[in-house]
Amino acid sequence: MATKVLVEADLFPTEAEDKVREALFNVTGSRNFKRWSQGKRSYLTQEGDESLLLRLRTLIRMERILDASRKIMRRGIQGSSIKFYVNKQVASVGHLSFCQANGESPLGPISFYISTDDPNSLIEWLATRTIDGVPVDELCQSGSRRFAPSVRPIRS
DSSP, X not given: OOOEEEEEEEEOTTSOHHHHHHHHHHHHOOOOOEEEEETTEEEEEXXXXXXXXXXXXXXXXXXXXXXXXXXXXXXXXETTEEXXXXXXXXXXXXXXXXXXXXXXXTTOEEEEEEEOSOHHHHHHHHSOOEETTEEHHHHHHTTOSOOOOSSOOOOO
């Protein structure tokens, strides 16, 4: 099974849709959105493959939260899927902060739902382990004797 990614955010009547779109873009790097409604609730969603996670991976490294991110994502593993949440308001200004599904983000979180054959491998790719705060794949490139692949292995 190929990796499938669904990113979703509630769109409240008090929110400007363009701000929510910008928050989603800031964590996925994609401007391909679908808007849909169910009853009185509206949502913005993005669907795709691993490419929707590239910007998230970059943000995790820029914010230097690799170890914490890995721990949070591992808690969200359920079988062959991963579920986690990102603070929408923080994402709207180009930063990253993980949060709970309810309560921590007043306007609701950005929800990530990922289906993949090997959740642990995907998490290791997104949030590589560190040694003294340096990602192990960067240590390997710098000539360290430790080895860790910097590219997520593709399974047939």
